[in-house]
Amino acid sequence: MEVDKGKGEAEETRKVAEADRDTVTLKSSDGKLFEVSKEAAARLSTVLAGMIAGGSIDDNGTDLKQIGSEALENVVDYCNKHANSIPSAALISSSISFNTAPFKEPEEWERKFVDRLSHDALFDLVEAANFLGMERLLDVTCHKISEMMKGKSPDQIREVFNIKNDYTKEELEEIRQELAWAFYDD
């Protein structure tokens, strides 16, 4: 009885200690560890917020098997930068549906943050943001990717995004005719 009780108390203390820590440790698919402010993680990621609230954060590094180290580094970097930037009214939004909610323009530092990334790094980051439920980061990265599509011909888009054209010649001709108004003379 005594032993059991002691064990329970120890568990309790450990949990309290964990709750008191102000960072969480995240582990990438290739085993690298990253520290991030608990407050920022909970605020910016619905998935991490859920894990923190549910107590499923591992002190030795919470496994995020879907996210590579480069992408996770960028996620953490974003969270830290975000924690340091002045919170603006635009960020205090409770919109859930990213398909229908009006989109917020990225702030200057966010623009710079995604501009320096290579295409591959950007694509990995947007997937990580999607996986972690980071609405704001998803906004910023999707905005950047949509900028890469604007005003381009299908050929140019294929080149940028490394897309294999799987339409037949006839299908392409039909699309061209149907959408003549949408095509640039390329």
Place this chain on the structure above:
Amino acid sequence: MPDMDGWLSWRRRGQSQEDDNDSTPLPDDVLAAVFARLTDAADVLRCAATCKRWCRVVAKDAAVHARVLPPELARRRAFFGVFSQLGLPDPVPGVADAAYHRKRKSPYPISLSDGGRHDALLEHSRPVAARNGWVVLELVHASPAESLDLCVFNPMTGEIFMLPSLSGEARPRCYACALLTGDDVDEPLPTSTTVFFRVLIVYNRYRFTAFRAFSSDTSRWGTEVSRSARPKIDNVRLGRLGQSVVLGGVAYWPLRRSALAVQLDGPEPCEVTMPPWGISADQPQSLRLLGVTSGDRRQQQKLCFVDVGFDVDDRLHRAGLPCRTIFLLTSVLSTIDGQGTNMLKWVMPHGRLYIPEMMVCSSDDFNLRWFCEKSGVILFTVGQESNSPGLYALDIATHKVQKVVDGTGCGSWRNVVGYEMDAAGYLASVACY
């Protein structure tokens, strides 16, 4: 909530295995989020033109992307199609045949499917109204009907709304139906409104003609309004009222000498006074149609009445050949300024519009079917006793006639409604190769 699992998504599921061979790492949901941030419809469509997977992602969210389609463009490029029940005698449940036409060589069928949940019902249905990408279908019951069941269906996206049954005392026998959609409303709808429509039915009680409207705001039928100020419309005529045209929130049907007009955008349907006469009364309903005049802005459009006349070539008549050439006459409902009040009057401003190179034996072989309000196209069928049977589309602005469906059976089609896509349907269709 709309059931978004449409035939397009069904088709997507069917194809998704073999053609996901592009090497872009972005998964579908991320792509969808990116496309939703494009503010120019041309960008969205050029993305759809890059590869099949991107195309499917665009088609899936057609309703979202349609918001960035310029309204003039959506209007100019409205396509039309035909939903009809192929010559099947009522009330035998029939397979509704649907086809729509654009610059393709031949029309192709659109399946009446919402992805499985109501397919059996939809297959046994009869189109009763259509506007702005939506079709009102009456679900046909195998046994003698106990109730009237209507649904509002977007065949391009598969969205479907079942209206509450009207059964028992509330079930109308014969009725006419009109549909008002969000595209008809000038003031912007609240952003929380995902879909907006009103369905009006006109039917007869023992002593009077009645109106009743369903509203998507309340998801229920409103109260019955009696047409008390005017005589009851006779049953046969009511059953044959056919297409209603909607202009400025008012639904119009052709009556014998004028039009029946019912205000539909208020809380309850309410009849609008029309000039008591002015259109020729002695034509069968198959040779008359209400429509709207062309106008860039909706405010400039006017109600018009189209009827058919024939010239007979005696030489051909004697030889027993198709001998009647066909022309259309249009009367426009115009405002006459006089004595301080705005009087309405039917005015015939145009001459005859001849349909070129077409001859029929008798007026029975010609049938005006539908007035496509957005594109200004009249659909008509020509029966087998003619030099060229089929379904035709006449563009009123250009006077161009195009054959949509070739075939001798077209003349006997029942329940033909014209179908014009809304912007979402248009995007879904072009993004669906």
